[in-house]
Amino acid sequence: MPPTISVCIATYRRNDRLSALLNDLARQRRLPDQVVVVDNDASGGARSLIEQHLAAGAPFRIDYDVQPEPNIAMTRNRTVELATGQWLAFIDDDERAPEEWLLELLQAGIRYDADGVLAPVEPQVPPTAPSWIRRGRFYDFPHQASGAPVPLDCMRFGNVLLRADRLKSEPGPFDPRHGLMTGEDGDLLVRLAHKGAKIVWYEQAPVFEPIESKRLSLRWLLLRALSGGQGFARGVVDGRYRPIGWIGRSLFFLRSLLQLIVSATLALLTLPFGRHHAAAWLVRAWANIGKLSVYWGWRYRAYARGS
Numbered sequence: 495m496p497p498t499i500s501v502c503i504a505t506y507r508r509n510d511r512l513s514a515l516l517n518d519l520a521r522q523r524r525l526p527d528q529v530v531v532v533d534n535d536a537s538g539g540a541r542s543l544i545e546q547h548l549a550a551g552a553p554f555r556i557d558y559d560v561q562p563e564p565n566i567a568m569t570r571n572r573t574v575e576l577a578t579g580q581w582l583a584f585i586d587d588d589e590r591a592p593e594e595w596l597l598e599l600l601q602a603g604i605r606y607d608a609d610g611v612l613a614p615v616e617p618q619v620p621p622t623a624p625s626w627i628r629r630g631r632f633y634d635f636p637h638q639a640s641g642a643p644v645p646l647d648c649m650r651f652g653n654v655l656l657r658a659d660r661l662k663s664e665p666g667p668f669d670p671r672h673g674l675m676t677g678e679d680g681d682l683l684v685r686l687a688h689k690g691a692k693i694v695w696y697e698q699a700p701v702f703e704p705i706e707s708k709r710l711s712l713r714w715l716l717l718r719a720l721s722g723g724q725g726f727a728r729g730v731v732d733g734r735y736r737p738i739g740w741i742g743r744s745l746f747f748l749r750s751l752l753q754l755i756v757s758a759t760l761a762l763l764t765l766p767f768g769r770h771h772a773a774a775w776l777v778r779a780w781a782n783i784g785k786l787s788v789y790w791g792w793r794y795r796a797y798a799r800g801s
Contacts, residue, residue, distance in 0.1 A: 499600060500528040500579030500658075504569040505587040507535050509543045511704075512587045516547050519554070524597035527579055528555045532572045536562035565673030566797045567666070574667060583655045589615065590702045598699035599655040602640070609660045610686065610693035612644050614700040615652040623710045630770035632715050632777065633705055640697045646687060646735045647726060651679035653701045660691050674795040677725030684734050712773055716780040721796045723784025731788055747789055754782035 501519060505512050512531070519529060529552075533540045544558040557576045561569040574582065583599060585591060602611045617633035636648065661667050664686060672678035687693055708714065729735050730746055738746075757779035764771035784794070 497581055497600070498527040498579040499524070499581045499583055499596060499655075500530055500577035501526040501583045501585060501596070502570070502573035502577055503529065503531045503585060503587050504566060504573060505531055505533055505535075505540055506569075507539055508587045509540055512540060513543055513547070515585065515587060515589060515591065516552070516556075518591040518593075519596075520547075520552060521593050522591070522596045523593050524600060526554050526583070526596060528557065528577065530573045530576045531556065531558045532569050532576070533558070533560045534562075534564065534566070534569045536560065564797060565670055567668035567670045567673035567678040570668045570678070571666060571670075574661060577658065580658050581655055582658050582661060584651050584653075585701060586615075586652050586703070588703060588706065589652065590704065592700070592702075595699055595701060599696065602694070602696035602699060603655055603657075606641050606694045606696075607692070608694045609657045609691040610683065611655040611696050611699070612650070612683075612693065613653045613655075613696045613698075616700045616702050618702050618704045619710075620705065620707075623705070626769040626773060627710055629768070630774055632774070633703075633709075637697060638695045640695060642695050644683075644687075644693050644695050646684050647729065649680040649683035649687070649693070651683075652703075653699070654679075654683075656686075660686060664689075674797045675725070675793055676721045676796050677728065680725065680729065681734070684729065712776070715773065715777050717794070717796070719777045719781040720784040720787075721794050723781035724788055724794055725784075726781075727785035727788040747786065750782045750785040754779055754786065757782060 519526060531540060531544060538560045541558060544556055548556055559572055559576060561572045581600060581603065583596060599611050599613060602608070614637060615635060619628055619633060664682065668678045668682050672681055683693060730738065731743055757775050761772045761775035761779060764775060
C-alpha cells in the first residue's frame with residue numbers, strides 16, 4: 495500500500511497566496527491524502543477560504559484550525575498534531591508548487607531511504623523590482639547535489655518532507671522558545687540529525703516563491719540578514735553544530751567582529767561600482783551584527799506582530 499502524505503501549512507493573513515497554493519496542491523500528480531492548515535490569525539481569517547475550497551470539491555481532506563498566540567513554532571506544532579500521514583510535507587503559504595513537487599519529494603525519500611528530504615525554494619523576483627535588487631540575487635539559496643546529506647548549518651524549512659514517526663517522536667517538535675524569532679526550523683532539523691535522522695538534499699523538487707513587494711527593500715534584506723546571523727550564531731555558541739568551548743566562542747566572536755569591519759568597509763568602497771555590490775556587503779555586515787548581538791543577549795523577534 496502506498497504511503498500516505500499530509501501537507502502542513504502554517505498561515506497568517508495571506509489568503510490570496512494560500513488560495514493559489516491550495517489550487518497547486520489540487521493539481522499535483524501525486525495528490526496529498528490530507529492538507530493541514532493552521533491559522534496564526536486569532537480571528538480565523540482563512541476559515542472562509544478553506545470552506546470555499548471544500549465546497550468547490552477539493553480532491554483531498556483539509557483540516558483547518560486556529561492557533562491564536564503569535565508563535566510560528568506553536569503554529570507548526572499544531573499542524574503536526576493534526577497530520578495523519580506517514581510522511582509530512584511542509585510548504586510556506588506564499589510558495590507555489592509545480593505538479594511534480596509532491597511526487598518527486600516522496601520518490602526521493604524512498605530512493606535515498608531518508609528520514610527527511612530538503613529541496614530548493616526558487617525566488618521569483620518581479621520584473622518591476624529595482625534593478626539593484628534584480629542584479630544582486632539577494633533571495634537565492636545555495637544548492638547541492640541530489641542525495642547529499644544536508645550540512646547542519648544549512649537546515650531550513652520552506653520545502654521539506656519528513657517521516658512522521660521521526661518527527662512526532664521529537665518533543666515539541668518545534669521549540670516555542672524560537673516562536674517569535676527565526677530558526678525554529680533549523681533547530682528541529684539539527685536535533686533530528688543528531689539523533690540519527692538521515693536528511694538529504696533533492697534538487698529536482700523545487701517550489702517557487704514570488705517575492706512580495708514589501709520584501710523588495712534594503713531594510714527587509716538587512717533585517718533578514720540580522721535574524722539569520724543571530725540564528726546561526728545561536729547554533730554555534732550553543733554547540734548545536736559541533737562541540738565548542740570558551741576558546742571557540744571567543745574565536746567566533748573575534749571572527750564575526752573582523753568580518754563586520756571588512757564588510758562595512760567594502761560596502762563603502764564598492765558603492766561607486768553599483769548599488770547591488772554595496773548592498774551585498776552591507777547585508778553581510780548586518781549578518782555579523784546579528785552574530786555579535788547574541789553575545790549580549792539581544793534577540794530580534796521577526797515574527798512579533800508589527801516587526
